[in-house]
Amino acid sequence: xxxxxxxxxxxxxPGQAVPFTAWSQPLALPESVPNTQPTVSFADLLSQSLDxxxxxxxxxxxxxxxxxxxxxxxxxxTFSAAREADLALKLTLQIRNKLIEAYREIQNMQL
Numbered sequence: 001x002x003x004x005x006x007x008x009x010x011x012x013x014p015g016q017a018v019p020f021t022a023w024s025q026p027l028a029l030p031e032s033v034p035n036t037q038p039t040v041s042f043a044d045l046l047s048q049s050l051d052x053x054x055x056x057x058x059x060x061x062x063x064x065x066x067x068x069x070x071x072x073x074x075x076x077x078t079f080s081a082a083r084e085a086d087l088a089l090k091l092t093l094q095i096r097n098k099l100i101e102a103y104r105e106i107q108n109m110q111l
Contacts, residue, residue, distance in 0.1 A: 046095075049092065050092065053085075053089060057085050060081045060082050063078045063081045064078060
């Protein structure tokens with residue numbers, strides 16, 4: 001039994017020519033794709049996302065208060081609103097965690 005690991009056929013061995021000529025050519029955008037800047041900035045997108053999460057939290061609190069005071073809301077609607085608000089908050093926290101992780105990674109880069 002050999003300790004050597006064989007390379008898959010689509011990867012050339014060191015020193016061999018690349019079998020596909022497309023790999024040696026730079027990629028280009030197709031002519032149909034316009035090269036434009038995004039119309040909404042990342043800060044605006046983040047702000048809209050936080051506003052939507054906050055709105056869902058407020059809606060959840062008002063539905064819970066309404067069901068406790070005897071309004072015309074069913075328990076399914078109340079629990080559904082709570083679940084949606086919970087998922088939105090969890091997503092927002094994960095985005096925040098990824099942003100902090102990226103910031104720390106950039107901080108640790110050596111120039």
